[in-house]
Amino acid sequence: MKLLTHNMLTSHVQGVIKGYPLIIKATEVKVNELEFSAPFVSRMIPKLEWSALIQAAEWLGQSQDLPSTLIPDYEKDEEFLRKVHRILLEVEVVEGCLQCPESGREFPISKGVPNMLLIEDE
Amino acid sequence: MKLKELESCLQQVDGFEEPKILLEQYPTSPHIAGCMLYTIHNTFDDIQNKLVADLGCGCGVLSIGAAVLDAGLCVGFDIDEDALDIFKGNVEDFELSNIDMVQCDVCSIGSSYAKKFDTVIMNPPFGTKHNQGIDMQFLQTAISMASTAVYSLHKTSTRDSSDMTCQHLISSTKRSRLIFKWTSFDLLQHKRQKGNRVALQNFSYRLL
DSSP states (O other): BBHHTTTOOOOOOOTOOOOOOOOOEEEEEEHHHHHHHHEEEHHHHHOOOOOOHHHHHHEEEEOOTTOOSOOOTTTOOOHHHHHHHHHIIIEEEEEEEOOOOTTOOOOEEEEEEEEEOOOOTH | OOHHHHHHTTTSOOOOOOGGGGGGGGOHHHHHHHHHHHHHTTTTTOOTEEEEEEEEEETTTHHHHHHHBBBBBEEEEEHHHHHHHHHHHHHHHHHHEEEEEEEEOOOTTTTTTTTTTEEEEEEOOOOOOOOOTTHHHHHHHHHHHHEEEEEOOEGGGGGHHHHHHHHHHHHTTTTSSOOOOOOOOEOOOEEESSSOOEEHHHEEEOOO
């Protein structure tokens, strides 16, 4: 599971008002290289919940001096974009789980795939 | 990349080992997937450097094609763990890094990913196995998820209801421009468990 994907995932457990962001508890993380594309990264940044990304990076011990709020003119800062690229697209959670911050319900991550399925009465 | 190259590439994608009939599992044919993705990429430029979602991805034929065509990232969504395992194997065989996947029920997604993706591609279940209307649910979800375009395969016989669903959904989001482009692809053959072949005519469309 990449952090770009994690940035979108929410818990839908019944009764939960804000099941976001899901807390990452990782037991295995890997870095998978992917070709850098400045246009793609700079287009993705405005779509992100930036604070959730920073928090996710912290949970994985990959904070890498990313600022807690977005700098202006980030589109022109290649070094910054490369850091964002790495954290969004190259760092992957292979095993672990995602925990709903409200209900505590855990969604397992196995072989890199988060399982968001709820059982019938949830 | 030429269409033929893309098609022969997609022929290498492993299909389902034991397709689950109730989930309407079958691999999208390399020809249809190739034609569809080729058009999306070359005519509309909706794949390269875009964030793409594949709803009901199964073994990942469409996602792999999108990744090969340099999608920024393609995220596959499917309910079935076994299908996602095969998808994973395919991703490893192709050595692709711009793919991710989520196990979930597409019908329960609702508006969670509203406008998060540039493009949604899919070959959704048609609703032939006691799940009538599921194709429309997929379509509804796809429309909510996509900020630019939705490409989907549906049965010709459902064309009118697809039209109506789209018009209804789009008018509710106050879009001022609505263009449908219908393209008919070759007949898709769906093999049933008992060996009967059912030919379905498919079409896909793009919403602007």
